[in-house]
Amino acid sequence: MPLIAVEEHWNMPDLMSALRAVPHRDESLAFNEMDDNLERLEDLGAGRIAAMDTQGIDVSILALTPPGTQPLPPREALALSRAANDLAAAAVARNPARFRSLSTLPMSSPKDVSGELERAASMGHVGTMVYGRSGDLFLDDLAYDDFFSAASELGQPVFVHPQLPSPAVRDASYRGFDPMTDLALATFGWGWHLDAATAALRLILRGTFDRHPGLQVVLGHWGEMLLFWLDRADSLSRVAGLQRSVSDYIRSNFFITTSGMLNPALLHHALSVTTIDRLIFSTDYPFQRPTADDVNSFLRHFSSDRAREKFSSANAASLYGIDII
Template sequence: MTLIAIEEHWVTPDLTTALKALPRPDESLAFNEMGDHRQRLEDLGGDRIATMDAQGIDISILALTPPGTHPLSPGQARDLSRAANDTAIAAVDRNPTRFRALSTLPMSSPEHIVDELVRAKSLGHVGTMVYGRAGDRFLDDPAYDEFFAAAAELGQPVFIHPQIPSDAVRDASYRGFGELTDLALATFGWGWHLDTATAALRLILRGTFDRHPALQIVLGHWGEMLLFWLDRADSLSRVADLQRSVSHYIRTNFHITASGMLNPALLQHALAVTTIDRLIFSTDYPFQHPTQDEINSFLAHFASDEDRHKFSSANAAALYGLEL
């Protein structure tokens, strides 16, 4: 059975240098330096493919690791987004049967986003990855509506990936325990996921999917906690005067990935609130390291070969226009 992983991270040395040179560098960059992560992130060739082979993964969809180019100045973001997109496609061209790529966009320069999205698609990018905000501008800011309109028209799915919450949010909710615990609470322990779920919910409440019904969004980590609170979130639809319930948008405009969290209980809950057609495999490389045995064991929890096939490859192929 073909296995496609859609959230497989990488980074360029130039981008790492630019991010570290900021007056207040993103603290989550520390995760890129743990163990052999930096080496794995920068490799777009043999070692990465060897890991894929060991896991039984046929195709990886490359996506820049957080925070992408979001924290950079408009000029830097434009230049480094363009360079990253060129580098990713070069990797795809070298290994066209093993790689595809999601573009990165200069979200700190809204007037240049659509041009780069169009250019990236022309190069062969199958979608894009963004984060919940750039600086103080939320993803649902009206400045980004042209971007979402273009993504819908071009058939470019938008993956909203976690990033560290703002300093204001961290001061209010994620500090006071010590440096390492503060960082863990604000990132993989809680903050990353709540921040991303909030960004997705804000897009819904802004009426984004009423204006752009063809727009498709991807959330990792089994929906970034949002799937677990839909009974309450649905009540927001009336208050916000939306055309449909929050649950409806989740089932029709959102796709959900596993992000290497191969827990059957999470799968069963996801299936209770959305459909098998909306669930997609990913490993969150190199931050999660499921073995082939662990992957195969998880795949055994699907109700049928058809469902297993959808999760393993068919849904990703349909969403990203891949020919298998």
């Protein structure tokens, strides 16, 4: 059966140069430069397709690598978001049977976000990827409400990806070790995922899905911890005056991806919280690189061929409007 991977990262040199020049630059950029990651990130052609073939992936949905353009000043963020969207659209046009793409948005310039989302959608981008905070502005701030309205109306799913926690949060919770351990704790070891889960929970508590009930959000890494704490998070609904429980929003407005974490225990827990219709395959390339054997072994843990098909391709195809041949 076909295999669609929805969180497959790429990068462009102009963006890396701009991000390196930002004062107090995002230290997680170092992960882009480890091993051969940067070479793989910048390859939107034969090398990437060869890697997909080796893994057994039929279609990759490309997404600009963290932190996107969000740390940049508004004018620069807009220019580089437009350049990234043009470049990704061109890559898809060259290989339409193998690639789709998520747009990059100038979130540090809220007034420009909806316009760029609409432009990118008109070019064929099938969704967008954003982060939980731009400077001091949270994703749930009403400054972004027009963006969420446009995403809902255009049928553009919003992938909320992890990012480095703010300096204040890092100082409070993630310092006190050697620099590399500090960074690891604040990123892949813990902080990234708690930060993304908090961003998603804040969107729910802000009433985003009450105002935009058709909006669909995607979370990686098996729901960024949120799926494991819904018994407690549900108690927030009454306090916040929401129309539904947090769990209900998760089941009706969120899709969950694997991000290369092919652990059957995580699958079983996810299925106890949401349904097979809400689970999607992804590898988080090139940061995770499961082999074809890894993928096939994991797929054997599904209860039926229909469940495997939904996870492997049908859910992503429906969400992102991809024709499966």
